[in-house]
Amino acid sequence: MRVKEFPHHVISQGVCAAEGFLAAGVHCGLRKNKNKPDLALIYSDVLCQAAAVYTQNKVKGAPIYVTQRHLINPVAQGIIINSGNANTCNPDGEENAAKMCTSIAEELGIASENMLVASTGIIGESLPIDLIVDACPTLKTQLSRTGNANAAAAILTTDTCEKEYALSFDLEGTEVKIGGISKGSGMIHPNMATMLCFVTTDVAIEASLLQKALKDVTEGTFNMISVDGDTSTNDMVTVLASGLAGNPQITEEDSPAYQAFLQGLYLVLMHLSRKIAQDGEGASKLLECHVTGAKEKRIAKAVAKSIITSSLVKSAMFGQDPNWGRILCAIGYAEGDFAIEKVRVDLASQFGRATVCLRGTRADLKVQELTQILTADEIFILVDLGEGTAEATAWGCDLTYDYVKINADYHT
Template sequence: MPVNLVATPAADLYPVPGVRWGIAEAGIRKANRKDLAVLLLEDGASVGAVFTQNRFCAAPVQICREHLGKKSGIRAMLINTGNANAGTGDDGLSRAHASCIALARELNLSPEQILPFSTGVIMEPLPNDRIAAGLPAALADAREDNWANAAEAIMTTDTVAKAFSSRITLGGAQVTITGISKGAGMIRPNMATMLGFMATDACVSQGLMAQLAKELAEGSFNRVTIDGDTSTNDSFVVVATNQARHSPVTSLDSDDGKALRAAMLDIARKLAQAIVRDGEGATKFMTIQVEGGKTGEECRKVAYAIAHSPLVKTAFFASDPNLGRILAAVGYAGIDDLDQTKIDLYLDDVLVAKNGGRHAGYAEEDGQRVMKQSEITVRVVLGRGIASDTVWTCDLSYDYVKINADYRS
């Protein structure tokens, strides 16, 4: 069961003017499930994206980068689940191109105006014939208030659809922000998440979109991990339809730019944290907060060392305050000149270790009390400077092994 996470009701997901979603059951891997989604954009939308830094990236990631580089004006996106079209070589590229061509024909667009996305099993041929056959049904279903169904249609091993919305005021105009994401395993995004799509009707110049997508990912999806694996298909797309009635945002450092970025970052963090809460087999949601570092980079090194440690994660699953495992992870994080005599460790408000050793006032029952909670904060103070950073993760349970052992069954 996910950790304190329920799907947002469809009525609470605000339509974004200029964006329509269409959903279909194409039978890509399994029958009778939503597995094909089409996102349609009105002309004039601004689009930015970030993708996996895994060098073994999937065919759709390669094509998305190519199409965005052509600057033809993105008008549609095509998303399938059940098949990642990764590790498929030239044949995978041909099949992804064929899917773009099929949608372009339906919409009277050029294929370069389509962005394809895939998620699912790796090293299996993409059934692009089934995708093409499902397009008419998806297009017939296209409407602005279809975000909840879209969130379901991009799921793989997720147990809860992940979607959030908000509204703010920019320049006296109401602006809507809505986003969806998917992911539950193979998560240590080295850019973003498995798949994420966020749209706003705010007016943002195309020249800012790559920067906006990168900053949003860096503050949210790049701060979560479930199992330390970076997917071949990670993609995060940000759309501004430019339909709200306010002066265009031409700088993210302007007052309107800061307000918009903050509101979109809030949604991005909710989406990213939802992925962790729905991590495969997760029973605990953990915030790893590292402070007192010389740089943010070394704080992240320590946070990820803790968050990736199987020994730490299994101890949290067992509610066992075997906290020397955390200190060991701090020690091997890669800070060569780390002084262990300056390190403090907290579980929530419980001081566990002081100056590198067990705190005299620490009692095992206090640690166990915290470890039994479904949400826990691990705070490490390095005593080296003023930098800090935070990573969100989950525990590692029996079910994680079961889910991944049976994934292709």
């Protein structure tokens, strides 16, 4: 899905932008730096319709299993999230994840099964649950309509910046809002997001359609980003819909209201996806690969993912090396039936655009011009397969010396 023209306004407040939502972020002691919050809460004044998608890694964090159980009935009123510890591969993991829900639910005066839970951080270390339990009263008192920034900061690990985005748009005469926060810098690779993302909206929508919208939009956003090829264990995207905007509830998939909601959700998740790719561990450049001219959507997606995941392509972009042969190589091993002799590849940035490959062979290259294009912070790799009308976009980043340094020292 690519939204060509969708009337909307970018607004502030992230997960607090939509009606009925509060957020908070506090330091509970999981992280050594006392100036960094490490425990977040997103809370709704009312019970919400809820949806989620999860990592496809066979190894899953304990919070995912607890959240999945709580969403058998697809409603929720809050989400508690900690950073600094993934609560994964621990014998008491699910017990502690459930205790996180129970502890904050008691403070909020709601049922524990209406709380969702997520964790991010190092794998295989026991979660100091007492630190979280002790912090729950403070977490509740810090809830506010301006708590989104602290919540966005509290979920970060190796990220260098908070990731927020929100918008408003007209839905058949009613102003509605969608906002989100996310985290992700390393262990980012297609196949369910490899990150955490929490989205709130005041749109009134049936739970089954909310789940469908989230799944469909995730396929074209978070599942189209790659930093390092590692699919993480704790990845989850959740959406809470309060319905407080007052629009007639969306109940039909083929309705204009559902299509408008789908476009709004896509824009929010697309911008959060780009922020994650741009903030890849050690990254200096955002890479966007747009593939057109494919016979089928799946082929366009496969080619875009193949290019954006290639370590050789990513290294060349870091070195500002116009080595288009690496791009063509990545196209060539992508799954799908297409003819290389029809392929065109352009490289572009704010400094211009140049064709590097035409009909599967070398174009008339001007190395100095190409090198200048690759000095930009955002590089566009544009591929035309020349065989159809299907298209897809993927996002990634360059591969730098700092990526190795960050991950060599991560445990210590």
